[in-house]
Amino acid sequence: PSPDLLSLYQPPLEALLVVTDVFRASATILSALYHGARSVRPVATEEEAQSYLNQPQYLVAAERNALRCDFAPLGNDPEEYTPEIVRGKHVVLTTTNGTRSIDMALQLGYRNLCVGSFGNLSRLVRHILSKDYPEVMVIAAGWKGTVCAEDTLFAAALYERIAKECTVSSSENIATEPDCPLTYNDALLFPLEAYRLHRDDLCSYTSRFEHYQRLERLGRLATIPVCLEEDRYPVLPYWHASGVLQSL
Numbered sequence: 132p133s134p135d136l137l138s139l140y141q142p143p144l145e146a147l148l149v150v151t152d153v154f155r156a157s158a159t160i161l162s163a164l165y166h167g168a169r170s171v172r173p174v175a176t177e178e179e180a181q182s183y184l185n186q187p188q189y190l191v192a193a194e195r196n197a198l199r200c201d202f203a204p205l206g207n208d209p210e211e212y213t214p215e216i217v218r219g220k221h222v223v224l225t226t227t228n229g230t231r232s233i234d235m236a237l238q239l240g241y242r243n244l245c246v247g248s249f250g251n252l253s254r255l256v257r258h259i260l261s262k263d264y265p266e267v268m269v270i271a272a273g274w275k276g277t278v279c280a281e282d283t284l285f286a287a288a289l290y291e292r293i294a295k296e297c298t299v300s301s302s303e304n305i306a307t308e309p310d311c312p313l314t315y316n317d318a319l320l321f322p323l324e325a326y327r328l329h330r331d332d333l334c335s336y337t338s339r340f341e342h343y344q345r346l347e348r349l350g351r352l353a354t355i356p357v358c359l360e361e362d363r364y365p366v367l368p369y370w371h372a373s374g375v376l377q378s379l
């Protein structure tokens with residue numbers, strides 16, 4: 132679901148919430164940690180991000196409406212987060228939808244929270260299969276309360292990979308085996324069908340949709356294949372009680 136619907140679904144507090152914002156906050160967080168940042172602190176507001184300026188151990192990154200905020204040295208392009216820039220640093224990040232989604236989940240009391248995207252798909256699947264979460268829910272950040280196709284396609288990709296690992300047939304009968312722990316509803320079945328049709332060329336497929344086109348208008352197309360590349364950043368940003376995401 133979108134973060135706004137989380138309180139309606141009410142998964143148990145022990146559930147794993149996988150927050151995804153494929154274009155681009157998830158890839159940015161993955162890139163920062165993969166390239167050596169010690170942590171990423173997601174903050175909901177620009178004011179909070181600004182309060183970390185002038186503290187040398189922090190790198191402040193901020194984006195609104197897909198543009199870097201003027202006060203911040205870093206924006207929301209995963210390619211900005213090179214080892215030279217982020218190694219050993221704590222990143223403070225605020226974005227339009229991605230960090231807001233994390234904040235909403237935390238406010239509802241969820242603490243088993245991680246960031247997922249195509250870039251850490253295998254790492255995430257390994258983690259899920261090695262644990263015994265009562266439920267795993269993908270929180271699709273979307274855009275200001277509306278669905279973004281790429282986020283729900285990622286939920287479908289995750290489902291497909293877990294189903295495969297569970298050696299469940301990926302035919303029409305997926306998840307009908309009595310001992311299969313996977314379930315889905317229309318919200319997942321719909322993107323699952325699209326994912327199966329377009330998985331080999333998600334760049335072209337996502338070009339039909341809103342946020343791709345927004346990034347294109349802003350001259351940010353180079354980021355699309357980076358955000359969609361499977362296992363480009365094999366780290367798992369996981370919530371830590373100190374208020375940051377760290378590689379698990």
Ligand code: MLT
Pocket residue numbers: 152154155156157194196197198207226227228229230
């Ligand atoms: C967001 O959090 O809304 C996004 O990652 C937007 C973007 O910068 O592409």
